Amino acid sequence: MIFPKNAIDKLGFLEIKSLIKEKCLSEPGREMVEKIQPQVKLDQIDKFLRQTQEFKDLLMNDAPLPVDHLYPIKPLAEKARVEGSFLGEEEFYRVLLSLRTVYAVIRYFNEREGLYVNLALLFEHLPIETKIVRQIESVIDDRGKMKDNASRLLLDITQQILKSEQEARKRIDQVFKLAQNNGWTADGNLTIRDGRLCMPILAENKRKVKGLIHDESATGQTAYIEPEEVFHLNNKVRDLEFERRREVIRILTELTSELRPHVPLLLAYHGLLSKLDFVRAKALFAIDIEAEMPELSKEAEVNLVNARHPLLLINAKREQQMTVVPLHIRIDEVDRVILVSGPNAGGKSVCMKTVGLLQLMVQAGLLIPADATSKLGVFKQIFADIGDDQSIESDLSTYSAHLSKMKHFSEFANARTLVLIDEFGTGTDPLFGGPIAEAVLEALHKKGVRGVITTHYSNLKVFASNTPGLENASMLFDNVAMRPLYILQVGKPGSSYAFEIAQKIGLHRDILEAAKQKIGTQQKKVDTLLVDLERDKKQVHDTKVAITKRERELETLKNEYQQLNSHLEENKRNLMREAKEQAKQILKDANKLVENTIAEIKSTQADKEKTRELRRELHAAVDKNSEKRTLPNTAAAKQTAEVDEVIAVGDWVKILDADTEAQVLEVAKGNNLILALGDLRTVVKKSKVIKLRGKERSKVVKKHRSMSTESVADFQPEVDVRGMRTEDALRQLETVLDRAVMIGYPTLKILHGKGDGILRKFVRDYLRKYNHVSHFEDEHADRGGDGITYAYIS
Structure with missing residues (x-):
């Protein structure tokens, strides 16, 4: 599929695999990463991509997956398969831990049924065989050692050993004390020699103590003697230990025989743990490079949106200085081959390698650092000519190596082939290299290949501009600041800026003038035209950027205006409603007052004095209502006047x-x-x-x-976000931080746990953006380490 074989290395795919290996927890997982190869079956690629995307979502938004112990089960299962063999205590302990991990993982996904559909395929139809765990737990303890009560005989032997050891120790203590009282002992205490407990006796007194001499000091002045009284007791202990070892082997052999029928299931569990480790490593790497799952296409096409070279992106994050300019490129039925030209060190090769590497990654089931709107097809062949493959042993020069690849390309390429060629036509006399490169490009074009080709040759630029299916493109260059912009502009060829770059470097003006005289007039005009075209393109690009920025500002102002207008309309409606209610109430009171006045006049039989008094009361009530209606306007005028006063922070x-x-x-x-x-x-x-x-x-x-x-008295300067989804955790953190800032609290303790470090990363990224957090640090290692973050509030 890939030609030549070293092309996969030159595109950077082996480095990608090395970085993924570092994320694995087990050797089987690393072995699976080593076997990663680009695939050609669309459904298989889609499944691999979706599994990685689901695991990425799990790591970022769900509780940590319980993968604490990923011991390789396969070699242990293969050993247990052999009749008469047995697993050791430590080996059974590893099987036990791995089985606990398997069952915890299966329960984890069963609790989330339907949420991670593609990941669930990894352990489909795998049962939870708890009988195996119970059998091992009945024999092996939590320290990986055999339990004393694994069998009745083992318990009896263990108790006898303990009793005999205590008796031997008691007896040797008595003998040692007697020897000390007689002044026979050397400096020091009881010690072990040849696995036996011995007394240090001065050499001149060694005949005074009956026993077996096991060793002497380097100077010969001290002899290490096992007393005769203790010798038989120690022999009894040794015999009991041999007997215990035989019983342990019998129990382990019996337990292995019980495990043997489950070997196929153990191998299936091994496969599950290896695949989980493998997919987890791919997902962690995807998080590091900010990768997404692109759309897959049945057609042979490439449409990358905001794509970045993953290795450059990782290096930029390490350096924390350089930025990676995103790449936008489209290769389809209309524009099958993109011919990229432009200045040296302008990003042509990086552009080509980005396309090739991301295509390899997608076909290998890896997420890529590009927008999810990107769309990539599946290529059955990827041909690449990158770098210098000269070989003394094979008698190949640089140009011969290039030509041998072109021969293979022209013979075996088809419409499902992605061709990547760097510096097309170089390595020989340009007068001949250019025409040969043009003829090869024409042959490849007739075969309908897709690809990206970089070149400086003008005849190839002219050929591309006159040939349907071939499209010129250039890397933008700032010819004022004399620096590359690393932006791909499709549609026009680019100048090499040879004279401009030479002038910036400081090459003497006379040399430059002589060089300009030596090139043809026509070529000089073409290059000048390309430079002018490049300048115009940059101006157009800058103008587009400025217009886009202005449009965003106008959109923001428009939204703000609409919000204010909506607010004013709402206030207007509220005021009208209140005014109507007030008017109704005034009218109601007025009607009531008039009715009462008329009733009073009638009751007094139109007495003039009384009528005049009632009329005054009616006028007084009208004046009172008028004052009430003008009061809000007066207050509003007063408030409006005060609004114009200067309002500062802290008021x-x-x-x-x-x-x-x-x-x-x-x-x-x-x-x-x-x-x-x-x-x-x-x-x-x-x-x-x-x-x-x-x-x-x-x-x-x-x-x-x-x-x-x-x-302040009620506030608790601690927030626990362990086990939360990322969004819920950040929302909880924001609430507590805001309150801490408002009441002036100096520090905040955030418990996020360790796990895979995903939640810690998002918490600390949020703290960096929070204006009132001056700095943060880990808790002391004895009290939680990097599972807890202290934020200091300024």
Whole structure:
């Protein structure tokens, strides 16, 4: 599929595999990574990609997968398969831990049935055979050692050993004490020699103690003697230990025989753990390179949107300085081959290698650092000519090596072949290299290949511009600052900027002028035209960027205007409603007053004095209602006048619509104020507030100070987000952080756990963006280490 074989290395695919290997927890997982190869079956590629995408979603948004112990079960199962063999205590302990991990994983996915459909295929139809675990647990303890009560005989032997050892120790202590009292012992205490407990006796006294001499000191002045009284007891202990070992082997052999029928299931469990480790490593690598799953196509096409070279991206993250310019490129039935030209070190080769590497990654089931809207087909062949493959042993020069590849390309390429050629035509006399390269390109074009080719040859640029299916493209270059922009511009060829770059480097002007005289007039005009075209393209690009930025600003202003207009309409409706209600009430009161007045006049039989008095009361009521109606306008005028006053950070204001006091945190653009309402923050227009002064301000400050004191007393400077989804964890963290800032608390303890480090990464990324967090650090290693973060609030 790939020609030549070293092309996969030159495109950087082996480095990608090495980085994924580092994420594996087990050797079987690393072996699976080593076997990664590009596939050609669309359904298989789709399954691999979806499994990786689901595992990535799991790592970022779900509880950690319980994969603490991934011991390779296969070699242990193969050993247990042999009749008469047995597994050791440590080997059974590894099987036990691995089985616990398998069952925890299966339960994990069973609890999330339907959520990770493609990952569930890894352990489909695998049963949870708890009988195996129970059998092993009845023999092996949690330290990986055999239990003393694994059998009745083993328990009896163990107790006898203990009793005999205690008796031997008691007896040797008595003998040693007697020897000390007689002055026969050397400096030191009882010691072990040849596995036996011995006494240190001075050499001149060794005949005074009956026993077996096991060793002497380097100087010969001390002899290590096992007393005769203890010798037989120690022999008894040794015999009992041999007997215990025979019983242990019998139990292990019996347990292995019980395990033997389950060997096929153990091998299936091994496969599950290896695949899980493998997919997990791919998902962790995808998170590192900010990868997404592209859309797969049945056609032979490439449409990359915001694509970045993964190795460059990782290096940029390490350096924390350089940025990777995204690549946009489309290869389809219309534009089958993209011919990229432009200056040296302008990014032509990186562009070509990015296309090739990302295509290899997708066909190998790896997510790629490009937008999810990207679309890639499946190529049955990938041919690449990159770098210098000269060989002294094979008698191949640089150009001969290139030509041998071109021969293979032209003979075996087809419409399902992706061709990648770097510096097409170089390595020989340009007068001959250019025409040969053009003829090869014409032959490849007739075969309908897809691909990316980089070149400096003008005849290839002209051929591409006159041939349907071939498309010129160039890497943009800032010919004012004399630096590459690493942006691919499809549609026009680019200049090599040879003279401009030479001039910037400082090559003497006379040499440059002589060089210009030596090239043809026509070629000089073409190159000048390309330079001018490049300058125009850059201006157009800059203009497009400026227009896009302006459009975003206008859209923002438009949305703000619509929000303000909606707010004003709402206020207008509220005022109209209140006015109508007030008018109804006034009318109702007026009618009632008129009716009462008429009734009074009738009851007094139209007495003039009484009628005059009632009329005065009626006029007084009318005047009172008129005053009530003008009062809000007066207050509004007063408030409007006060709005124009200068409002600064720290001032206390009253929100007119809500009749609530708040403190100014920030004076933002557009006459907006950011206000603190207790533990909450809100944005309000200046025209909607009035500044508080004097006694009214003091009263509000005193009230809020007492509230703040209560908040400090009740506030817990700790937040536990372990086991939460990322969104829920960040929302909880934001709430507690905001409250800590409002009450002026200096530190916040965040418990996020260790796991795969995904939640810790998102928590710390959020803290970096939070303006009021000055810095953060790990908890002390004895108290949680990097599973806990302390944030310091400024």
